Amino acid sequence: MPKKKHPYIVMVSDAEAFRQALAAMAAEYRASLPATLAHISALMATLRQDGYAGAALAMLRRELHTLAGSAGTFGCDEVGSAAAHAEAFLDDFDHARSWTELDCAQLDERVAAVAQNINNVAPGRPASIP
Amino acid sequence: VLQHMSFQPGDGDVYALTSKGEQELNAGQTLRSHVDLELLVCIDGKVNLAALRSRIPGAHAARVADSIRGLLLDGLISPAGKTQGDALEFTFTSARSAQAHGESAAAAEADGGLSSLQQQGYYVRIARRSSKARVAPEGGQLSVVIVEDEDRLGRFLGQFLALEGFATRLARNRGEIIAEFRRAPRPDLVLLDVVLPDADGFDILSKLKSHAVLGELPVIMLTARATRDSVLRGLMLGADGYVTKPFQMEVLLKAIQTVMGLDAEKKAPIHRHGV
Numbered sequence: 001m002p003k004k005k006h007p008y009i010v011m012v013s014d015a016e017a018f019r020q021a022l023a024a025m026a027a028e029y030r031a032s033l034p035a036t037l038a039h040i041s042a043l044m045a046t047l048r049q050d051g052y053a054g055a056a057l058a059m060l061r062r063e064l065h066t067l068a069g070s071a072g073t074f075g076c077d078e079v080g081s082a083a084a085h086a087e088a089f090l091d092d093f094d095h096a097r098s099w100t101e102l103d104c105a106q107l108d109e110r111v112a113a114v115a116q117n118i119n120n121v122a123p124g125r126p127a128s129i130p
Numbered sequence: 131v132l133q134h135m136s137f138q139p140g141d142g143d144v145y146a147l148t149s150k151g152e153q154e155l156n157a158g159q160t161l162r163s164h165v166d167l168e169l170l171v172c173i174d175g176k177v178n179l180a181a182l183r184s185r186i187p188g189a190h191a192a193r194v195a196d197s198i199r200g201l202l203l204d205g206l207i208s209p210a211g212k213t214q215g216d217a218l219e220f221t222f223t224s225a226r227s228a229q230a231h232g233e234s235a236a237a238a239e240a241d242g243g244l245s246s247l248q249q250q251g252y253y254v255r256i257a258r259r260s261s262k263a264r265v266a267p268e269g270g271q272l273s274v275v276i277v278e279d280e281d282r283l284g285r286f287l288g289q290f291l292a293l294e295g296f297a298t299r300l301a302r303n304r305g306e307i308i309a310e311f312r313r314a315p316r317p318d319l320v321l322l323d324v325v326l327p328d329a330d331g332f333d334i335l336s337k338l339k340s341h342a343v344l345g346e347l348p349v350i351m352l353t354a355r356a357t358r359d360s361v362l363r364g365l366m367l368g369a370d371g372y373v374t375k376p377f378q379m380e381v382l383l384k385a386i387q388t389v390m391g392l393d394a395e396k397k398a399p400i401h402r403h404g405v
Contacts, residue, residue, distance in 0.1 A: 018293050022286070029282050065325050069354030070283045072376025080376055084354070088250035 029074040033118045039063060044111060052099040052107070060111075061090045067114070078117040086110035139179050139198045144211040146175035151206035158255045158373070158384040164365060165197045166206075167256060171361045172247065173201075175210040185247070185362065247358040254361055257371035257385035260348060264318045264390040271297040272390065275310050275317040277334070278352070279303065279326050287321065290379050291386075304329040317347060319390055321382075322369075324353040324360070332363055339368035348389040352382070 040063055046056040064087040071080035089110050093103065147155075147170065154160055155170055162170070165186065172182050183194055201207045266272045274291055278284035279302045288298040299317070301307040303326060310317070320338065324331035331353065338344050350371035351364040364372045370389040373382055387393070 015293075018290065021289060025282060025286050025289075032282070062325065062327075065354055066280050069323075069375035070280045073283060073286070077376070084250065084356075087354075091250060092248075 026074040029070070030076065030122050033076070033079065033122045036063065036067065037115055037118045040111060040114065044108075048104075052104060057090070061087060064090070064114070076117075076121050079114065079121060082110070082113040082117045086114055137199060139195055141178065141180035141183075143179045143198075143209065144175060144177070145173045145179075145198070145202075145207040146210035147173055148205055148208050150204075151201070154206055156255045158257045158371075158381055159259055159388045160256065161259050163197070164258075165193050166201060167258070168362055168365050169194065169197050169201060170206065171254070171256075171358050171365065173207055174358070177247070247362065249358070250356055252356050252358050252361065253374045255373050255377070255381050255385060256361070256365070257350065257373070257388040259388045260370070260391035262391050264348075264392065266318075267315065270315065271295060272318040273297045273299070273315055274319045274321060274386070275299050275301060275307075277301045277307055277320065277322045277326070277331065279323060287382075290383075294383060303327050307334060311344060316344070319386060320347055320349045321352045321386075322349055324351060324355045324364075332367060335364065335367045335369055350382075350385055350389060352377070 043056045043060040064083045067083035274296045284300045301310045348370040354375040356374045371385045
């Protein structure tokens with residue numbers, strides 16, 4: 001039975017081969033972004049139902065953090081910046097107090113910016129935050 | 131003021147990083163002491179010396195004045211003002227000024243400037259040079275454990291470091307981290323994310339650095355946690371480097387070579403397999 005090769009664990013012989021592998025990985029990363037956005041969208045819907053509290057808030061923060069840390073390395077700088085901006089809002093928020101309409105609107109706006117930037121780098125698969 | 135080595139920094143003194151100081155934090159290669167680095171991370175033209183002392187652990191606090199003198203002498207920081215009573219008098223010389231962060235001086239007054247330590251957007255590439263070079267085992271490679279929960283990023287790092295001659299292992303969660311540290315060969319370096327699904331990178335760092343055997347392993351924090359507070363916490367817990375995400379691979383490679391005491395001109399000294 002032939003050995004199954006992992007698509008990206010290749011023997012890299014030179015810098016050009018590495019660049020090709022990176023390009024493939026970046027393409028895979030971009031292709032995964034709509035699914036990430038769908039997850040964020042679902043979390044936002046849950047948040048609205050739950051009054052911007054509970055586990056969904058922590059999960060959203062974590063998702064944004066991961067995006068902020070990885071997108072730039074795969075050439076999606078704007079996605080990473082928008083995610084970092086949204087994450088910073090959650091980090092700075094005083095979670096001891098209740099969410100106001102303005103707070104919700106500000107988070108919505110930042111997450112919408114993440115969605116917009118994801119759609120910009122993953123064309124043909126538009127998605128939006130409900 | 132530096133003409134007199136008896137110069138004593140005052141509690142109200144505020145300092146700012148010079149461009150040379152910024153470079154020291156971003157060159158991925160420094161020989162400065164832990165105290166110097168901790169101060170360089172905190173100093174931003176807003177935090178006064180009393181507040182700085184409160185952020186440095188007791189063992190280091192006595193050395194703060196000496197460090198400040200050394201950093202001034204070496205041109206890494208410059209006087210930026212002085213707090214007088216409740217009023218702050220700033221002469222901002224740092225690019226990272228209060229205005230750049232959109233923060234009012236009044237907010238800084240309240241706590242000696244410490245609130246600025248929690249602001250996001252603090253990107254650094256710190257790596258302390260090791261005086262002792264790591265040597266690959268006979269017939270083997272230097273080994274790197276990559277603790278990263280973002281699978282693609284972890285694989286990408288693994289592939290890049292393999293190209294550079296390292297043997298790499300990826301751990302994405304608590305269970306895999308424990309397994310990798312129990313597995314032979316013992317790693318020569320750890321790249322450590324902070325936010326993990328079921329673990330905290332700072333806790334792992336603390337446990338590693340207090341471990342009898344693994345304590346001497348160089349650790350580079352590789353994280354999107356980009357605040358002065360986070361960088362300071364990593365350094366205080368004994369991290370040998372702190373590189374914020376997103377990062378450039380060349381920068382990370384330089385940091386890795388630095389903390390492992392390797393020659394930047396050469397790849398990791400290995401017997402390469404399949405490359």
